[in-house]
Amino acid sequence: MTAPALVSVRGLRVAYGDGPLVLDGVDLDLHTGEMVALLGSSGSGKSTLMRSLTGFAPISGGSVHVVGHDMTNLPRRRLRTVRASVGQVFQQFNLVGRLSVLTNVLTGALHDAGPINLAGGFSSAHRRRAMELLDRVGIAHKATDQARSLSGGQQQRVAIARALMQRPRIVLADEPVASLDPRMSHAVLGLLREIAHDDGIPVLVSLHVLALALEHSDRVVGLRHGQVLVSAPTAQLDAATLNVLYDHENDNEEATRVDDHA
Ligand SMILES: Nc1ncnc2c1ncn2[C@@H]1O[C@H](COP(=O)(O)OP(=O)(O)OP(=O)(O)O)[C@@H](O)[C@H]1O
Numbered sequence: 001m002t003a004p005a006l007v008s009v010r011g012l013r014v015a016y017g018d019g020p021l022v023l024d025g026v027d028l029d030l031h032t033g034e035m036v037a038l039l040g041s042s043g044s045g046k047s048t049l050m051r052s053l054t055g056f057a058p059i060s061g062g063s064v065h066v067v068g069h070d071m072t073n074l075p076r077r078r079l080r081t082v083r084a085s086v087g088q089v090f091q092q093f094n095l096v097g098r099l100s101v102l103t104n105v106l107t108g109a110l111h112d113a114g115p116i117n118l119a120g121g122f123s124s125a126h127r128r129r130a131m132e133l134l135d136r137v138g139i140a141h142k143a144t145d146q147a148r149s150l151s152g153g154q155q156q157r158v159a160i161a162r163a164l165m166q167r168p169r170i171v172l173a174d175e176p177v178a179s180l181d182p183r184m185s186h187a188v189l190g191l192l193r194e195i196a197h198d199d200g201i202p203v204l205v206s207l208h209v210l211a212l213a214l215e216h217s218d219r220v221v222g223l224r225h226g227q228v229l230v231s232a233p234t235a236q237l238d239a240a241t242l243n244v245l246y247d248h249e250n251d252n253e254e255a256t257r258v259d260d261h262a
């Protein structure tokens with residue numbers, strides 16, 4: 001491997017409060033230019049793993065390095081720097097509905113400029129870049145519309161433009177297509193893949209639909225009960241292989257059912 005990983009997680013353990021380990025010895029690398037699908041059933045720890053990359057998970061063991069920073073031992077000031085370098089896309093888009101599409105994208109620039117920009121307005125360079133990004137995601141014609149007037153697929157494109165506005169080093173997308181129809185899901189994942197491949201920004205995307213992961217990702221990391229059960233190039237995987245992540249979801253129920261029939 002030539003370039004160092006932008007994200008390097010080793011033996012990560014996370015527990016919320018006095019609860020059980022929800023991540024138990026997780027390893028993860030993200031390299032320049034790759035689109036990595038994060039799979040696993042509900043509660044397997046996908047969101048927690050993403051949160052650990054932005055300092056929002058209670059790490060109890062192991063190591064997490066993000067763009068060269070050790071997240072387990074980071075002064076608050078540095079934490080802000082790391083967060084600014086991580087673009088995030090969410091299931092519910094998280095736009096400010098009453099603001100214009102353009103303003104929503106511009107808020108992505110606040111990460112590097114701080115509150116000064118809120119008072120002084122955005123520079124023309126920022127506005128130009130925001131328009132370029134809206135053009136790239138195919139929403140430039142909606143720039144002055146209120147964000148809430150857009151369809152879900154359009155709003156997610158705006159959210160992606162906003163994430164790019166902060167010039168991220170990596171992008172985390174937690175179930176970005178869970179609220180979208182199949183056609184929009186493909187379009188949004190195609191856009192994220194383009195960001196990974198063309199811009200070289202690694203994208204970690206959690207998904208619940210195997211077919212989407214198989215079609216759009218370069219690599220799959222599959223969690224089950226907080227452990228990595230699958231980690232392989234997507235080309236080596238198929239839906240049957242990935243079913244190990246879900247098959248035994250109701251182990252106890254299954255056992256009961258078998259007993260019932262005995
Ligand atoms: N803030 C929290 N406090 C306590 N427990 C939490 C918290 N967040 C998550 N958990 C627990 O950690 C485990 C993993 O949750 P997580 O949200 O990471 O799973 P997930 O794979 O993202 O699930 P989903 O597919 O439903 O989004 C679950 O058992 C969950 O209940």
Ligand SMILES: [Mg+2]
Nearest residue numbers: 046047048174
């Ligand atoms: Mg989740």
